[in-house]
Amino acid sequence: MVENTGKTLRADTYxxxxxxxxxxxxxxxxxxxxxxxxxxxxxxxxxEDKWRIDDEWWRAxxxxxxxxxxxxxxxxxxxxxxxxxxxxxxxxxx
Amino acid sequence: xxxxxxxxxxxPWRCELRRHxxxxxxxxxxxxxxxxxxxxxxxxxxxxGLQPDMPLQQALALHGQVELLLADIxxxxxxxxxxxxxxxxxxxxxxxxxxxxxxIGVDGLQLIYxxxxxxxxxxxxxxxxxxxxxxxxxxxxxxxxxxxxxPPNDYKILTGNMDAFLKDLPCDILPVSVKSRSKLRDFGxxxxxxxxxxxxxxxxxxxxxxGKRIWELSRGVDDTPLYPRFMEEAIEESAAMPSVTVSLDAxxxxxxxxxxxxxxxxxxxxxxIRSLTLWTRSWNAEHWERNINFKEPAxxxxxxxxxxxxxxxxxxxxxxxxxxxxxxxxxxxxxxxQKSLFRDxxxxxxxxxxxKQLELRLGNPQVYSVKEVEPWSRIPERRYxxxxxxx
Numbered sequence: 142m143v144e145n146t147g148k149t150l151r152a153d154t155y156x157x158x159x160x161x162x163x164x165x166x167x168x169x170x171x172x173x174x175x176x177x178x179x180x181x182x183x184x185x186x187x188x189e190d191k192w193r194i195d196d197e198w199w200r201a202x203x204x205x206x207x208x209x210x211x212x213x214x215x216x217x218x219x220x221x222x223x224x225x226x227x228x229x230x231x232x233x234x235x
Numbered sequence: 236x237x238x239x240x241x242x243x244x245x246x247p248w249r250c251e252l253r254r255h256x257x258x259x260x261x262x263x264x265x266x267x268x269x270x271x272x273x274x275x276x277x278x279x280x281x282x283x284g285l286q287p288d289m290p291l292q293q294a295l296a297l298h299g300q301v302e303l304l305l306a307d308i309x310x311x312x313x314x315x316x317x318x319x320x321x322x323x324x325x326x327x328x329x330x331x332x333x334x335x336x337x338x339i340g341v342d343g344l345q346l347i348y349x350x351x352x353x354x355x356x357x358x359x360x361x362x363x364x365x366x367x368x369x370x371x372x373x374x375x376x377x378x379x380x381x382x383x384x385x386p387p388n389d390y391k392i393l394t395g396n397m398d399a400f401l402k403d404l405p406c407d408i409l410p411v412s413v414k415s416r417s418k419l420r421d422f423g424x425x426x427x428x429x430x431x432x433x434x435x436x437x438x439x440x441x442x443x444x445x446g447k448r449i450w451e452l453s454r455g456v457d458d459t460p461l462y463p464r465f466m467e468e469a470i471e472e473s474a475a476m477p478s479v480t481v482s483l484d485a486x487x488x489x490x491x492x493x494x495x496x497x498x499x500x501x502x503x504x505x506x507x508i509r510s511l512t513l514w515t516r517s518w519n520a521e522h523w524e525r526n527i528n529f530k531e532p533a534x535x536x537x538x539x540x541x542x543x544x545x546x547x548x549x550x551x552x553x554x555x556x557x558x559x560x561x562x563x564x565x566x567x568x569x570x571x572x573q574k575s576l577f578r579d580x581x582x583x584x585x586x587x588x589x590x591k592q593l594e595l596r597l598g599n600p601q602v603y604s605v606k607e608v609e610p611w612s613r614i615p616e617r618r619y620x621x622x623x624x625x626x
Binding site for chain 1 (some may be wrong): 346605613614615616617618619620621622
């Protein structure tokens with residue numbers, strides 16, 4: 142349970158944290174990520190984990206995402222997700 | 236609340252006339268520079284077809300043979316303040332709404348002035364050189380209309396039902412934005428009577444919040460409160476340069492000696508300078524002004540001079556300077572840096588104060604803290620948010 146600080150969050154001063162960043166991803170025929178375009182193209186070496194979240198399905202813009210924890214060929218680790226509603230790819234810390 | 240309005244038409248020009256009596260009877264235009272453009276501030280009353288803020292070229296096309304004067308806003312402000320000071324001797328509720336427009340709260344003054352004639356005579360005495368127009372009504376808008384339509388050397392009092400008085404007045408007199416006035420014209424609404432005859436809701440839908448105000452004003456309703464002058468202690472020093480100069484060092488030396496005088500005098504009473512206004516007047520009568528706020532009150536000349544020097548370097552003078560001055564409009568005591576057993580609490584207080592200063596200077600929240608919003612959420616961006624640290 143989060144302690145109530147008694148302070149009002151105003152819409153104009155509130156800033157979200159960890160918002161997803163759009164990313165260019167190359168997919169294979171089955172829709173799995175094979176390469177990531179960061180500053181340069183980097184191949185995905187391994188998909189270490191994969192999970193799906195479906196939430197807020199009662200709203201006009203439901204959340205439906207397929208997350209991948211990937212290891213790139215360079216050794217860098219990334220958490221990516223495919224937005225199953227719009228089809229876009231994003232990077233986000235989970 | 237009964238409000239007396241004193242309008243001083245052609246105030247900047249009349250200030251110039253007060254300073255240069257030889258201007259009497261000579262057509263003249265007071266101008267100011269904005270960017271590369273010269274615009275009209277004011278003009279002598281005998282010139283027709285001119286308007287404040289119109290380009291000078293247009294004005295000269297209408298009146299070729301006129302004398303041009305450069306606006307001295309500092310001087311006009313000083314004269315206006317003198318007038319407000321004098322009027323405050325009659326009523327404590329005096330608002331200087333705009334240069335040349337004054338509102339005075341007159342409720343309760345009947346104990347001092349037996350009737351309106353005595354009250355208005357006292358007010359007129361203060362501004363007699365400025366050809367004042369005086370009116371009294373129940374709110375600021377009506378009082379300004381009463382003054383505007385008062386006969387010269389007389390006054391007008393508006394009471395009772397205003398409909399007949401307002402219905403034929405043009406919409407251009409409404410104190411609303413230029414955009415709204417032009418929109419009213421586009422809708423074919425030329426008089427206040429036409430506006431008042433319509434229901435209020437279409438105005439709100441077409442003009443937004445200002446729509447309600449337009450409709451209320453057209454019926455003589457104005458709930459704008461009177462904003463009496465905020466009494467603040469100000470110390471002002473100025474000096475004429477020994478010779479007209481463009482040297483920043485020379486200007487700085489002059490300002491430094493003014494500051495030294497201020498610190499040596501007793502006016503500060505142990506306080507430091509929290510904010511000041513620097514101004515200069517160049518030989519071609521151009522006015523330059525900059526405000527400086529200090530995070531910590533400046534307690535000595537040296538700490539103030541370093542900031543002043545940077546401002547002088549960053550904002551060039553419009554021409555060779557012949558007079559420089561400092562107006563200190565914010566005084567404050569230095570903040571105690573007392574050591575405490577509760578060091579963390581003190582550190583928090585200092586941090587909060589620093590953040591407040593930062594926001595005062597830059598506006599908007601500047602420092603944020605991460606707060607848990609929905610830490611249980613499966614959607615990562617919903618879990619935390621940044622909120623202003625000091626709220």
